[in-house]
Amino acid sequence: MAQPPSHPDAWLAIRRPLLVAVVLGCAVSLMTSGRLSLRLAAPATLYWTFVPLLEIAGLAAVWPWKRSPVSFARAIDLFFASNTPWSLWFCAFAGVWAFFPPARVYAWTSSPWPWYPPALAIGLWSACLDFRFFRDIPGRTPARACRDLAVQRFIAWTGGVAWFMGPAAWQVFASRFGL
């Protein structure tokens, strides 16, 4: 049987979210300049902490605080294990931009097939892992685990789209719904 985690709670809570932000920061540097430079990777890592922060906010919204089976720090650490597929996808995406001429990569983006099916597969894989997390750690029923997953995703993704896209997202939404 594995040993209980020996790390202090604070480190446990930030190590995997930090890794997500570092991967995103490095991806930004690679895509923009074709190299990993501190000038780009360091600030981008800081800016892109909004992704793990929103994920943590979503998790906090559905976490059973009154009868928590593990500390919230440990829950964050376990929950973020499911980000690994996404992080690997971002590495691959950044690698394509870093190693190939941008004109060629843009030409590849005209077809959705190289991008969307892998992203969809990873989204499903990640959702399955998180479903298992909600079943196994807080011990949710299947229906409740689905609900928790949906609420967590809603908070993280709508928050992310609003922060990243800003007024353009509002324009699309408002135009679609006649607001």
Add this chain to the structure above:
Amino acid sequence: MNSARLVSAGLLLAALAAGTLADRPQSRPPLWIGGYRVLAADFHVHSYPLSAGTLAPWDLVLEARRQSLDAISITGHNQVEAGLWGRWFARLVGGPTVIPGEEIHAPGYHMIAAGIHSTISWRNTAAQSIAEIHAQGGVAIAAHPVRGFWAAFDPQAMASLDASEIMQPVVYSFKYGARELREFYQRAPLAAIGSSDYHGMGPLGLCRTYVFARDSSEQSILEAIRGRRTVVYDGDGSAWGDSQLIQLASGRLRGREPQPSGSLDLFSRAAGLLGLIGFLMAGNRVVYSAKEKEIVPK
């Protein structure tokens, strides 16, 4: 930390060191042709946050230097604040010239408003937006005007539009992109614009505009666009814009584009990716034990 993670961390650090060493601005002496200062500019740049960009306005200013750009217009989606921040920072560090702008992200059209100071509503018609841009002293550039956007540019809008993107990543993405941008450009006497529509994928200034201005000030650049004094090279190397200026420049502009990356860059990207993937794979378990809750002290 296990040995695989140590190796991965070492690779990442080496990649960062190599990339940081290679990260130097490509400075070139100012170019004067026919009495004009020729400036390389990118008029369609998005920033972080709230504009689907990956870098903050101040990072864009520094990145523009690395990409040998003399001027950029930071064009937030339906907001001008990012451009104002960028201009403040550029003035603090001595350039390049930053022109505050907005990409008016409207249902029927997208338009770059370069040289404005207040946000223009996306609920305007194209003609109304152009009138507001002009009232604020800016120039109106049709952003990636593919066929789907043409209906919004009625005769009134076309008569007052200043410029149109003829070179843009959409040219690479879709076979019809280049054809439709050229058809739109030829509908009226417009300044030719090349823009990267920078969102973080690919380099800033991938597509650029050569502006023939009196000097490198914001006002001179805007005045040059109004005067249609621009030259743009497309993917085939053909030049678009003012025919006299194209002849005058006679190939002197292409040599000013950024040099291909060197061996330090190659090492940085290869070692960086290996380091990241190694770090993710080594010890970062994707699947945890179902007994996890039993092994954690309550």
